[in-house]
Amino acid sequence: MPEVLRNQFSAELLKARTGAALPVLLLVALAFCALGQLGVVYAESDPSAAGAALTERIVRLGGSAALFATLFGALHVTGEFSSGSIGRTVLYAPGRSAVVAAKLLTATLAGLVFGLAAVVCSLAVGYAALAAEDAALALGGSTWATAAAVLAVCALAAPWGAAIGFVVRNRLGAVLGLVVWGTLGQILVLGQLPEVGRFLPEGAQFAVLGDSTGFPHAVAAPYGLLLLVAWAAAVALAGVRLFGRRDI
Template identity: 35%
Template sequence: MTTALAPHTAEPRARFLDLAAAEWLKLWSLRSTGWSLLVAALAVLAFNAGKAWDNVRYWPDEAGYAEKFIAEGIPLMHAFTTDAGTVMMLATGAFGALAVTGEYSSGLIRTTFAAVPARRSVMTAKVCVVAAVVTVFGVIVAVASFASTQAILSTKGAGVSLDHPGAVRVIVASALLAPVAALVGAALGTLIRHGAGAVVANVVLLLLLPVVLDDGRHWSAVLAHTMPYEAWLRLVDIPYGGPGIVHPWSAGGAWTVYVVWALAAAAVAVTAVHRRDQ
C-alpha cells in the first residue's frame, strides 16, 4: 500500500506593505524611538526660540529698526539657526544609523532574514519607514520652529508670515534635512553594522568634513557644495549672493545635492545588505 504525499506548496512571497508594517512595528516597539525624537525636537526648538528671544530681550531702542531687521532677512535666519541645523543632522543621522545597527547588535537581523530571505526588500521597507518617520518629524519641527520664532519676534513687530519671500523655502529645506541625514545614517549603519561606529562616521561625513572644506579655493568650494550641510546653508540663506561670496552657486544645485545624497544613501543601504553576510 502506497501513501500519497501531499503536494508541496511554496510559501507566498512577503508583500512590501507587510514588510513595511513589520518595520514600523519594530521601530516603534522601542521606547527610545519616541523619546529620542521628542528630545531632538525640543533641542532644535530651544536653539531657534532662544536665538529669537535674545534679539527681543536686547532689542535696541531705535526708530525703524524692525523694518531694517526684516529687510536684512534676519527673521528667516532665526527661523532655523545653524546650531539647530547641526542638532537636527546629529539626531536624525544617529536615528537612521541605530535603526539599522540595532538589529545587528541584538541578533534580530538573523531572524528577519530567515523569515524573509529577500534582503533587499527588507532593507527597502526599512529605509522607506525610516525616511517617512523622519520626514514627518522634520516637517513638524520646521513648522513649529518658524511659528514660534516669528511669534517671539512679532512682539517687536519684526516677525514675518508664511507668505514672506523665502519663508517656505527655509521651512522645506530645514524639514528635508532630517530625512537626508537619516538615510545617510542608515547607509553607514548597513556598511559598518556597529552603532557607535556608524554614528561617529555619520558625524565625520556630514558635519566635520564640511568644516574642513572652505569657500576660498575653487576645488574646495566645489567639494563643499556637494555636502548636504552646505546645501542646507545655501537654501536657508535667503539674501545669498552678496559681497564676500567667492564661489556662489544656485539654489537648484543645492536641491540637487539633497536628492543625490538621499537616493545614493538609500541605494547603498539596499545593495550593501544583499552583498554581505549576516
C-alpha cells in the first residue's frame, strides 16, 4: 500500500477508535445478542437434548450484530458530512477515491470486530445459560462454520453501511432508513415477496448464516455470500461516483 494511502487509512482508524459510535453500537449489539440467546436457551424445553442444533442457533443469533455494524459504517461517513469535516478530510487526502477506499476498509475491519465480539458473546452467554440448565455447548464443525458466517456477514455489513453513507450523506436519513428497513422493511419484503427478498441483502444474510427456519426461501450459502459481495460492491461504486461528482 502506498504511503499516502496508508496514512489516510491510519487517519480513518484513529477516527473510528476515538469516536463514540464504535463502542456504543458494539455494546448495544452485544446486549441485543445476549437477550436473544438467553431467550433461545430458556425457551428450549430440554436444552441438554437439543445438542448441536441449539448451539448453532445460539451462535447464529450473533448475526443480529450486522445491523449495528451497518449503522457504524453509515455513521463513520455521514458524521463527517454533518460536521463539515469531510472537506478537511478531502483536502489532506491524495484524492476522493482514497477517502472512500480508506473509509470502506476501516468499516470492514470494524465489521470484523462486531462479528468477533458477537461470536464471543454468543459462546459466553450460551455457556452460562446452558450451565444454569445443567447443559453444555455442543461445539463442532458446524458451530465454527456458523461462527465464520457471522464474521462474514458483519464484515460485509459495515462497508455496506459506509457506502450507503456516501450515497445518502445525511446522518439522520441514513440511520433512520437503515433501522426502518432492517426491522420492518425486510420483514415485509421477505414475508410477502420471498422470491424477491431472497436476492436482497437481508435474504442473502439468511443464506450465509444458514437460517432455513428464519427464511426458508434463501438461496444456497455460497450464492448468498456472492450476493452480499455484489450488493456491497454496487453501492460502493455508486458512492465513489457520487462522492466524486457532488460538492462537499
